[in-house]
Amino acid sequence: MSDGPTESLNQHVIKASQSGDVKALVSLFADDALFMPPNDTNVYGVEEIRSWWEDYFTSFSIVSNVLTERDLTVAGSQAFERTAFTGTILPKKDGAKIPDEIRTLIVWKRQPGGNWKISHLIWNSVKPVGAGTNRYMNLMMQKKGRSS
Amino acid sequence: MTLVPDEVYNRWLVQKIMGAEVSKKEDPIFPYRQEWMKAFKAGDIEALVSLATDDIVCMSPNDTTVYGKDEYRAWWEEYFQYFKSVAYSEPERSVVIDGDYGTEHSGYMLAIAPASGGGRIRDDGRILTIWKRQQDNSWKMWQTIWNSTNPIGSGTNRYMSRMLQKKVKPKR
Numbered sequence: 001m002s003d004g005p006t007e008s009l010n011q012h013v014i015k016a017s018q019s020g021d022v023k024a025l026v027s028l029f030a031d032d033a034l035f036m037p038p039n040d041t042n043v044y045g046v047e048e049i050r051s052w053w054e055d056y057f058t059s060f061s062i063v064s065n066v067l068t069e070r071d072l073t074v075a076g077s078q079a080f081e082r083t084a085f086t087g088t089i090l091p092k093k094d095g096a097k098i099p100d101e102i103r104t105l106i107v108w109k110r111q112p113g114g115n116w117k118i119s120h121l122i123w124n125s126v127k128p129v130g131a132g133t134n135r136y137m138n139l140m141m142q143k144k145g146r147s148s
Numbered sequence: 149m150t151l152v153p154d155e156v157y158n159r160w161l162v163q164k165i166m167g168a169e170v171s172k173k174e175d176p177i178f179p180y181r182q183e184w185m186k187a188f189k190a191g192d193i194e195a196l197v198s199l200a201t202d203d204i205v206c207m208s209p210n211d212t213t214v215y216g217k218d219e220y221r222a223w224w225e226e227y228f229q230y231f232k233s234v235a236y237s238e239p240e241r242s243v244v245i246d247g248d249y250g251t252e253h254s255g256y257m258l259a260i261a262p263a264s265g266g267g268r269i270r271d272d273g274r275i276l277t278i279w280k281r282q283q284d285n286s287w288k289m290w291q292t293i294w295n296s297t298n299p300i301g302s303g304t305n306r307y308m309s310r311m312l313q314k315k316v317k318p319k320r
Binding site: 034036037038039040041042071073075076077078080082084103104105107119120122123124125126127128 | 205207208209210211212213242244246247248249251253255274276278291293294295296297298299
């Protein structure tokens with residue numbers, strides 16, 4: 001076993017997401033990363049990932065992200081990180097804060113320089129269908145709110 | 149910002165298709181995934197559980213995390229009380245093997261039917277599974293998570309589908 005992505009890298013993810021720092025978030029991904037957000041199509045490669053985050057932060061800001069569970073296994077040039085966290089997002093146009101409980105599975109790949117980048121990222125919510133922070137659901141709710 | 153989704157996707161697809169030629173030899177997990185599919189289609193809980201490590205972590209959408217083989221068995225027992233598999237296929241697949249670990253991404257197309265009757269429920273999504281090589285050289289599922297690519301309110305999430313079943317029941 002060798003050193004893998006550190007706790008500080010994980011904190012970097014949390015900090016970048018809370019500050020809406022797309023550049024910092026995108027810098028974590030390998031060029032050919034596969035990003036799999038719930039109720040959304042696959043996002044292939046770093047350019048599509050950048051576009052996804054830009055779109056996301058047009059509609060939402062991430063208010064809080066508190067890590068509740070983290071399990072990291074390093075195996076050769078891959079590292080497997082499983083996390084759980086509670087988070088809250090806020091629609092930018094209108095609406096109240098939306099809480100969620102999320103699990104992620106992240107595969108990190110060691111780069112030739114020795115640093116680590118994300119090759120696969122998927123998440124889902126523990127919350128019942130219709131709750132949580134899925135962006136499409138919340139966009140739909142915002143539209144409902146605007147039309148009523 | 150310049151977005152070139154077709155170009156990115158096509159490059160990715162070509163890599164995967166070309167990779168698939170190699171993967172027949174270099175994808176030792178594929179036979180176990182086939183076993184899993186067969187077991188799921190048959191509702192064979194013991195076969196499903198036999199493909200899991202003792203410390204499996206299973207994260208199904210809109211549900212709490214399942215830790216260990218016993219909880220995993222209980223999850224499937226409950227699932228098959230409510231649903232049966234009608235069709236399942238994985239049109240997309242990529243695998244990375246590194247030592248005793250394998251990272252498997254697969255896209256799925258699925259149809260299930262409520263055990264108590266009712267129409268088929270379709271879903272499309274993807275699974276990310278980390279497999280672990282065992283001492284006897286076989287592979288078992290160690291960590292697995294999936295989600296749907298379909299919009300909220302569709303798909304086969306078991307809670308949603310139960311809600312639909314409940315909706316149907318009072319009409320009887």
